[in-house]
Amino acid sequence: MNKEKVTFACVKIAKQYEHEVSFTPPYHCELQPIEGIWSVVKGEVAHSGPHPNLLSVRNTLLNAFKKKITSQVIIGFWRRALKNAKEYLEFDDNAQLMDDDFDEYDNSDEDCVI
Structure with a gap:
């Protein structure tokens, strides 16, 4: 309060x-698209096996971003976040969104494809 x-x-x-x-x-x-992106990248690091040092982890992270995070993936996570935001708005009387015009960005019910 005093801050x-x-x-x-x-x-x-x-x-x-x-x-x-x-x-x-x-x-x-579920309202943050970056969380889904991080889950994809971290999953790649986890599945790539043991890493001898931090440089190896860094390189694996960078490669995962380059290979796995495409514009389609980003759009999919944005759609999922918008869909979740809409659900919150519909089911919670106290939920508020700044603008209802985001329908133009969510023209399908597709989730991200990885």
């Missing part, structure tokens, strides 16, 4: 261009 409210740089930049930044609630990984 000074800090304005993030992204919020300042968005206001400068007359945009508004929305934040998702904490601890809701």
